[in-house]
Amino acid sequence: MKIIVNLNKGLKPLAQAVNAIPIFGKYMQRTSKSTRLSLQAQNNRIGWLLVLPSLLIILAVTAQPILSTFYLSFFDASTSPNLPREFIGLENYTDLMTNRVFWATIQRTLYFMVVSVGLELLLGMGIAQLLHTRPFGWQFLRISLIIPWALPTIVNGAMWRWIYNADYGALNALLQQLGIIKSYVPWLIDPARAMNLVILADIWHTVPFVALVLQAALATLPAEMEEAAAVDGANAWQRFWRIRLPLLRPAILVILIIRSVEAFRVFDIVYVVTNGGPAFGTVTASYLTYQETFTYGKLGSGAALSFMISVVTLIVAFFYIRFLYRPGENA
């Protein structure tokens, strides 16, 4: 509360200073009276004035680059400035479409996305339900969830890489001392297992987000419906599937889409935990693009790859905006 009060005090001089600038103060009204601008024209002017700085920044750092990437994807271009760029039409795309490595990577990325988002949703839902029953110490649990969520992705990755270490890792030490394994296991040597362990590291980092959002959504649900259903003899399981889950649908949808988009473009955690290894077993779409562009210097083909990633994410974004930003409008 203290912070809010202080901020209010801080804003007052700011507002006065702003009013001293002619255009920000009474000026707008005087002009509107003198020139009899219509309300609509005035709104257009102010609206665009307020949006313009953001719009220019976004055009410069987002719209222009994405269009350049698209343009570049039709060229055979390399990072070396001396080599000429050659227009090759759709060749970068057709090369990718006929490349086994590309499809294996897409498959791997989808596996990462489906498994990690699926497990996150399951675990997050479980934890949210648990919090909702308000067991002893639930507030401590809720605060604790914030720690993995706030931990930087790279620190999380470094931590798990050390835990998985083949010779001195905590996972080996723990499992051996519990008698589950006889000798230390080099966890990250098998591609499939490495992928699953990267997923585990990602889940640890992101389940709290899912749990906190679902818990907040649960707290807004009306209790009466479930109470009435309980009176009518519905058991806890039926109440969950028939009442609670349908009411949580909007929140679940948001989580699914936000997390799916993020998971499809996963890069950081792969880079730190496995570096894409072993034997390219954890190379995801973003990681492949990174290698293609910055390791092999193939700008054109990297651009084609990254443009395809954007298209996939934008399709998901379309659904996101269409169905979620204002759920009321689509009902």
Add this chain to the structure above:
Amino acid sequence: MTNRSKMVSRFGYFLLTIPVLLFIYLPVAWLLISSTSTRAELLTVPLDWIPANPSLQNYSDILFSGSEASDAAIVFKTTLRNSFVVASSVTAISLFFGSLAAYALVRIQFRFRKGLLYGILGTRMIPEISLVIPLYIIASQLRILNTPYVLIATYLSFTLPFAIWLMASFFETIPIELEDAARIDGCSWLETLFKIILPISSPGLISTGLFVFLLAWDEFFFALIFTSNEAAKTVPVAIAEFTGRYVVDITAMMTGGVLAALPPVILALVFQRYIVRGLTAGAVKG
């Protein structure tokens, strides 16, 4: 339900929280233990979980060492400062321009408002990787590669749309009557914004500022591509570089990890109310 069975089920649920807490805290505990152990202690098999003489030596090596400090330690301190500079600048810029735009987008009926709103929201979904090549080319032409400026400018590509989106959802919760009253009293749109809306939106501003700061602090990919030495390198890049070397650097890596995690974790814990509010404003609406 009787009181007694209620108590029993409450206790049963409490037991279920224990594995969740273990799942959260075991890795964190190991991170902290690793940062307060010596290399020799960490490299013993079988492992002694609790170090014989836990010490903050690793921290003082990184933070306070003078001339005898290793290069990696000196670089790490600089990267912490770079991260602070970049994340704070990005937060200030995103909050200022973002709330102006968000206010116009939710409150002022101007032409192309809807299209702009959806367009800006859509850019949130563009992955960094499809922006990085042209941004790299432009930055090298402007000769700002390996400076904080390139990171501040490029981070805006994801923080600004995010700030607009979050502030827009906060502004929408403010009753329109409040503004109508101010407008009738003769306030211009901007007076209404600065005198009425922003002061009562301070929880929203704090939430948005926190999220943007955390996003910028967490960012890795642009920093990896655009920076090459301590002039602009950020903490995540410094930590990722530790992983490139073998286990010899494990204490430095874990200590650096804790130091990198402290600012966001402390901020998130102190302002947890705002975090939860932000999560719900952003994700759970209507």
